[in-house]
Amino acid sequence: MKLLLLLALMGLNIYAAQVVQVADKYKDSTKCKACHNHIVTQWDNSWHARSHYDNDEYLQKTIDYVARKESGKSLNTIKVECAACHNPRISVTSTTSEYDAIAALKLDKDSAVNKAINSDRISEGINCVVCHNIDQIHDNLPDTKRGINRVDWMPSGTMTGPYGDAKSPYHKVQQRDFMDTNPNQLCFVCHANDTSEEGHRFIDMQSEFKSGGKQCVDCHMSPRKDGVAATIRDASGQAHKRLIRDHGFIGGHIEKMWNGALKVDVSKSSRGLEVTLTNPQPHAIPSGFGAREILIEAQYLSSGKNIKNEVVSLTNHYISRHNKPTVPHLAVKTVESISIPAEGSKSFSIPIASGSDQVIISVSYRLVNDEVRGILDLKDPLWSKKMIIKQVKLKL
Ligand code: HEC
Ligand code: HEC
Ligand code: HEC
Ligand code: HEC
Ligand code: HEC
Structure with a gap:
């Protein structure tokens, strides 16, 4: 045998x-x-x-x-x-x-x-x-x-x-x-x-x-x-x-594909704001190539005036053999891998700014996270462009 x-x-x-x-x-x-x-x-x-x-x-x-x-x-x-x-x-x-x-x-x-x-x-x-x-x-x-x-x-x-x-x-x-x-x-x-x-x-x-x-x-x-x-x-x-079939192979680089790609639910709990991202697609998001990023941004308002912003970044970080941040192709390991699994969901808690009466949550996607964009000195604005997945408003 x-x-x-x-x-x-x-x-x-x-x-x-x-x-x-x-x-x-x-x-x-x-x-x-x-x-x-x-x-x-x-x-x-x-x-x-x-x-x-x-x-x-x-x-x-x-x-x-x-x-x-x-x-x-x-x-x-x-x-x-x-x-x-x-x-x-x-x-x-x-x-x-x-x-x-x-x-x-x-x-x-x-x-x-x-x-x-x-x-x-x-x-x-x-x-x-x-x-x-x-x-x-x-x-x-x-x-x-x-x-x-x-x-x-x-x-x-x-x-x-x-x-x-x-x-x-x-x-x-x-x-x-x-x-x-x-x-x-x-x-x-x-x-x-x-x-x-x-x-x-x-x-x-x-x-x-x-x-x-x-x-x-x-x-x-x-x-x-x-x-x-x-x-x-x-x-x-x-x-x-x-x-x-069309031959556009439309994907992550195309803004309109991101519209509604994830379901976004926001509610208030004792821990703050609960943001739940649900992925109806059959593969994880972000997936495919590494160093992609999902941003959850909370903009707190009081009587219509912006008083505070909170940002959560969901992305992979890669570590080189010298224990420094690097690009995926030189990595010995991935740390903080946070993507939303296929047909699954994840929840994130965000603190609520005191004195706010309204919050606008924007969930968006970026092709390259800050870390890798910095290492490679990428110039084209495409790589840092925020492609909107969904915006949700909530009275607090
Ligand atoms: C990434 C792979 C890929 C590339 C690149 C590609 N095709 Fe296709 N093509 C496919 C697949 C898969 C199908 C079958 C679609 C289906 O299920 O009917 C297809 C179908 C076709 C058909 C049948 C008609 C249709 O549109 O379904 C033609 C003709 C064709 N391709 C020509 C081309 C030409 C010309 C190019 C270059 C400009 C090209 N393809 C590039 C994957 C590819
Ligand atoms: C002179 C015209 C002509 C040119 C030039 C041409 N094709 Fe075609 N091709 C056809 C025709 C006609 C068909 C059959 C269409 C049908 O039956 O509906 C076809 C069919 C195809 C199919 C589908 C085959 C199948 O069995 O499903 C593919 C794939 C394809 N072509 C690719 C290409 C690619 C790639 C090129 C360029 C390198 C090319 N063709 C250049 C005329 C052409
Ligand atoms: C039910 C629809 C659906 C199916 C099936 C599907 N995808 Fe996707 N895919 C999406 C959506 C929606 C996105 C997010 C928006 C975008 O990038 O197009 C996505 C994103 C992607 C991306 C960019 C990933 C990222 O996070 O940056 C790649 C690459 C990809 N898909 C490849 C594939 C491959 C390969 C398959 C088959 C094994 C597949 N997809 C099957 C809907 C689908
Ligand atoms: C020969 C290898 C190869 C095959 C086969 C292939 N792809 Fe790709 N695909 C790639 C590579 C490499 C890229 C990245 C190109 C780049 O961004 O420079 C890519 C990119 C993509 C993207 C991302 C586009 C965007 O706008 O972000 C999608 C979606 C995709 N492919 C879908 C498919 C689908 C669907 C099939 C099967 C029909 C397929 N690919 C077959 C290698 C392949
Ligand atoms: C096993 C096949 C494969 C090999 C080998 C490969 N790639 Fe890729 N690469 C892909 C696919 C598929 C994609 C598209 C995935 C996506 O869009 O999420 C991609 C996407 C990329 C992207 C993102 C491009 C963009 O426009 O966003 C970069 C950068 C990249 N590859 C670099 C490399 C480098 C550097 C090498 C060699 C050291 C390499 N790849 C070898 C399959 C491969």
Whole structure:
């Protein structure tokens, strides 16, 4: 029995990420516009289209910071590590210590690694030929193998999709269940868990997920609705009518998604104000990427005049091996992890300001907490913007 287990584990370890080059004809979303322009436009506004180093300030500065702090690892090595999920069509999937030594001397300009990092094949991040070129997802692999390390690609030019009967003059097609009845399997290729350089698991979205109800795509794409997959007309002179989903992948960066994302109840008790946050979603909030934050702000008024403010911050703090605050990717541990569990609730007590006759409670969300924003010196106002979840007024 033990021998079998050992053999099985060895088999898993032999599996290495396969690289399949994408032909010029399919390499970026502009190639799909002639027939799928509506989809390209929606995807282009999503954060999947911004998952490359050059297009997301937060990602870029985290990668730079990790490379600065991890002595012995070059910037390109960190970029390759992160590319597993952020740029899975990359043509190099690991680097060696010899490479890092050459990179430290700046002699790596013509290396395969440097060419892979700077290739226009990956500049669009998670584009059409990431999701629609996946052939198989290997859920028998250890759960740390993610992104490019968990999938096999189709030959370039075959698109996987939800339909069994589609025909296209531009590319071959194949139907897959992860595009149809089991789309969570596709999302979990990347949105499952992530581990720091120190081996600390700072995200575990898949194990927190309460399956059984809606799928990721119902809320973050759209429910299925009438439309067309391709605008080109077929032999009968019509564009083929289909059930489709939007490709906006709307989420935490989009203010309107936060409106009502949590239920907020406020009452008076002997301890002060009781604020209860209830999360109807099937995953924790905040969840996904670390260092997100929920703010509960109480503004106390007396005869309409503001007399006092109280603020409660619900966020994760990360500690480095030097016992200092750090970013998730360098953490040895998480302290003060306060998120609202899937389909659960949490209550917080806030002292009531004496002399107040009214309180306005605002619950909002921020993409990056003060601590990590400070460490990385993030400039774009997006990262500190308060996105309103709910406001409640109460007479005291
Ligand atoms: C010349 C037109 C044309 C171009 C260009 C084109 N497609 Fe298509 N595609 C089609 C047609 C037609 C269909 C079938 C639509 C239907 O049956 O409703 C299709 C279907 C699909 C499907 C669904 C397949 C299925 O079986 O469910 C995917 C995914 C897809 N295309 C992706 C892409 C991507 C990615 C690109 C760019 C790299 C692209 N297409 C470029 C015409 C095109
Ligand atoms: C190849 C890896 C990968 C796959 C597969 C993937 N994602 Fe993502 N997703 C990412 C990464 C990386 C980001 C963060 C991009 C950034 O902010 O730079 C992201 C971001 C998001 C966001 C946040 C957007 C925002 O505005 O905050 C949502 C929502 C999302 N993905 C939904 C999905 C859904 C639904 C699926 C399955 C259909 C899916 N993703 C499949 C890697 C992936
Ligand atoms: C994060 C993964 C992901 C990315 C990136 C992505 N798609 Fe899709 N796409 C899906 C999923 C999942 C479906 C199946 C939706 C359903 O359940 O019917 C789908 C469906 C489709 C369909 C069938 C019609 C529809 O809208 O449901 C077409 C055509 C298509 N995608 C083209 C594209 C093109 C072109 C791009 C790039 C601009 C793209 N997709 C990017 C995940 C993705
Ligand atoms: C019932 C609807 C629903 C389902 C199903 C769902 N989500 Fe969400 N998700 C939300 C809402 C609402 C939010 C909060 C507002 C926002 O960020 O869009 C959210 C937030 C997120 C965020 C940002 C997290 C944060 O705290 O910053 C990510 C990433 C995400 N979801 C991914 C997923 C993935 C992956 C799945 C499937 C495993 C999924 N969601 C399933 C509704 C849903
Ligand atoms: C296992 C797959 C995976 C790997 C590997 C990965 N990420 Fe991510 N990353 C994600 C997903 C999925 C999201 C989106 C989650 C969300 O929005 O809550 C994300 C989001 C982020 C964000 C937030 C971006 C934003 O716009 O808010 C940062 C920063 C980030 N990752 C940094 C990194 C760095 C640095 C590395 C490499 C050291 C890395 N990631 C490796 C999956 C991964």
